[in-house]
Amino acid sequence: MVPGDDLGGMLGEAAAAAGARPGDVLVVAHKVVSKAEGRIVRLTEVVPGPAARALAVETGKDPRLVEVILGETRRVLRRRGGTIVCETRQGFVCANAGVDASNAPEGTVILLPRDADASARRLQAALARRVGGRVGLVVSDTHGRAFRRGLVNVAIGVAGFRPLVDHRGGVDRSGRTLVATEQALADELAGAAGMLMGKDAGLPAVLACGVPTQPGPGSVGELLRDPAHDLFREGGQMVGA
């Protein structure tokens, strides 16, 4: 995958060949999206500023890598040892603002798509044309979590269905009204695809069939908690504009 490749066309062909039908959801690893969008930075072309140099000393990372990370970061939430947990400009909380060297060409790092919802919408439109109906689209990345070890694949861009399913006001099987039950379906879909993508399987997309979804434009924003309502985000340090 190189910048300018018609990823939507390729995924549409592959999904059609796999028998995709309206209502299915395609989960696409962000890395292939980022590559097609040219979100690759060559470290030799990066000049680290003072903030990056200071944080590089603290974390033992390459100052040029830290410069790239800070460029993607709204707020550094935590740092300890070599770990930098960032709130990205899109609002994701993840290590290194999603900047990653694995599966990147030598000497480069790969960034998250600038607007993964927009990426998802573009790919979703290409798929819908090819398949002849609504196919949901999730752009995914693997993130760590508070409280639990291990990475899980989660949604960072969504199009064509509602990522958050609202069960509130419904009734359970005893006839009791359900409260506070919103299901992060797009994240569960991403996790399911993540099982099959593995880390080195080289499988950039997984088609999920038979999962009931609700039509809607969709946006990963529905899955991001407003920082003002987040009970665990306090602290951290804003990154200068």
Place this chain on the structure above:
Amino acid sequence: MVPGDDLGGMLGEAAAAAGARPGDVLVVAHKVVSKAEGRIVRLTEVVPGPAARALAVETGKDPRLVEVILGETRRVLRRRGGTIVCETRQGFVCANAGVDASNAPEGTVILLPRDADASARRLQAALARRVGGRVGLVVSDTHGRAFRRGLVNVAIGVAGFRPLVDHRGGVDRSGRTLVATEQALADELAGAAGMLMGKDAGLPAVLACGVPTQPGPGSVGELLRDPAHDLFREGGQMVGA
């Protein structure tokens, strides 16, 4: 499902009928496990103590429900409005220590299994006997998360496979050594099952076929971050013994 029912036998029959084969993983919603284990509390039989009464006033909850919640709690991490985020005695971070009234008989609440790993091991042994080989077992619950909206189904008990897959030291497709990539496979499996369980589908178990797993005794403990290494757990209040 009532206390004493042979859940392992029933799940073994159902899994065999569904064509379960060695290497598959059965994800079982904890609620059916809790019911079979009698982890049900009748609120009329609960006498709330002073701590529960105070927290009930603060949160607007039934003081008897809060008493049950505190009985399951090692530490109250956060509270705001009607929300109580607990670290349970098993080490899970979740709302209300997993105590839940939905799909519970009238006037009762359902607790998490006392030791969901032990529950998983018992069910796993029954399944392995019936299927004639290793079938992985995940006991799951739906939990909220820091930073993201919506509940996702996660593992709270594991048996028969390694819940955390260690990709460290492996190489990516460019031949570069992978660092810091442990995959929380059991949580991704639980999430995949959660898509199909929904909240009111009444589907207590989902069989996952074709997911590569590594043999091992397994324990959800592998997925729980040591609080001392957790960057987001600080604060909170211990619950008296």
